[in-house]
Amino acid sequence: MRARALAVEGALVFTPRVFPDDRGLFLSPFQEAAFTEAHGGPLFPVAQSNHSLSRRGVVRGLHFTVTPPGTAKYVHCARGAALDIVVDIRVGSPTFGRWDAVLMDQRDHRAAYLPVGVGHAFVALEDDTVMSYLLSESYVPENELALSVLDPALGLPVPRGIEPVLSERDRTAVTLAEARRQGLLPEYARCREIERDAASARTAPPPPPHPSQPSQPSHASHAARRRTERPLP
Template identity: 65%
Template sequence: MTDETTPTRLVGGALAFAVPSFPDERGVFRTPFRSSAFTPAAGHPLFPVAQVNFSVSRRGAVRGLHYTATPPGTAKYVYCAHGRALDFVVDLRVGSPTFGSYDVVELGREDSPALYFPLGVGHLFVALEDHTVMNYLLSLEYRPENELALDPFDPRLALPIPGDIEPVLSPRDQAAPSVDEALDAGLLPDYAVCRRLEERYSACQ
C-alpha cells in the first residue's frame, strides 16, 4: 500500500495527489480520489462532478493543449488508469505570477499521482504507450463553444514533448493558435476572474 503523503503543489495552483495501492493475489486496487486528502490541501472540497470522461490513446497521441473559456471555466481531476502518459500542467491565466510556466508529471506508473487542475490551467498529455486510458472528472459538462486549444508545439511555451514519438494530433489541435495569437485575440483566461470564480464556487459547496 502507498502511504498517504502531502500533495505536491504544481504550477498555477494545480495539485498532485498520491494514489494508495492495495495489491493482493487478484491484482491491485487503487483509490485515485479521497476527500480527506483533497479538501485540506485545496482549501475546499472537490467540485460537484458534472461529467466523467475517459479517453483511450495510441502511443504518440497528443491531446491538448486544452483549456475552457473563463467564465464559465472548468476544473478537472485527472488519473491515468492504464498505460503511461506524460502530463503537462500549464498556467494560461493572464496576470498570474506563473503565467506561461508548466510542470510535467509522468502518469501510469505504480506510484503515479492523480492531478487537480483549477480554473484557467491548461492540460496536455502525450500517450507513451498504446491503449493508454485517462480518466477525467469535470466541474462542468462539455460545451464545444467553450473549449479552446493552443498549439502544443508553440516555441514560446517550449513544452518538452518527447522527440522519440511520432505525434498524432486532432485537426483541431493541429490548427490551434499560438499563445501570442490567443493573447491578441483575448482568448486566454484572466487570473483575477479565475480566482473570483473559484472563491464563489467554493462558497457554494
C-alpha cells in the first residue's frame, strides 16, 4: 500500500495493491501497518461506519463536525467513482483555506484519511456510487454542519458538465467566510489536542485490577476444587 500526504495538513491518501484473477479481484482498502507508518500512529478507535449510495451528479458536502467532539474519517469508494474533496477549515492551521481532491474509482481503489476538523465533500461521477466511511465519533445530527461547496472563494473542483444534485441543507449552506464570522469553524489547536488525546487513549496500557477486588476463579478452578474436596473412598 502506497501513502502520500495531501495539500491539507494531516490528510493522507492510500493506494492499495490490487490482486486480480479469473474470479475477480482482491484488495485491502485499509492496512494498519501502512497507516501507522504514514500517520505516525494507529487509526482512531472506530465508533461508527457509514455507507452512502449516490447517483451521478450528487454532491454531498461540504460537511464538518462541531469541534469538540470533532470527527476523523477514513473514506473509500466501494463501487462506482467519486471525486473526494477535503478542505482545511481549521482556524490557525498552516494550510487553512486550502483543499485537495482524490479520484476514487474501481481502478486504483484509493482511500483517504481526513483528520479532525476538516471539511469533506464528494461528487458522484457515476450512478450507483457507494462511499464507505469509518468514523471516530458516532453521528449526532445537531453536531453536523455544512459549508457551501459552490463557495467561489474556495473554488472547489466540482466537475464541469455535471449538474450538482444537492440536499436542501447543502444548497443553502453558508460560505467559509460567513462561517468564520459566526464562529462556527473548528480551531486547529483544539483539533490537534483531540487527536493527541485519542492517540494516547489508544496506546495506553489497560489499568491494573483494583487491589480490593480479588480475581474471580475460573469455572475450571471451581471444578478442580470440587474434585479435590470430595472425601476419599
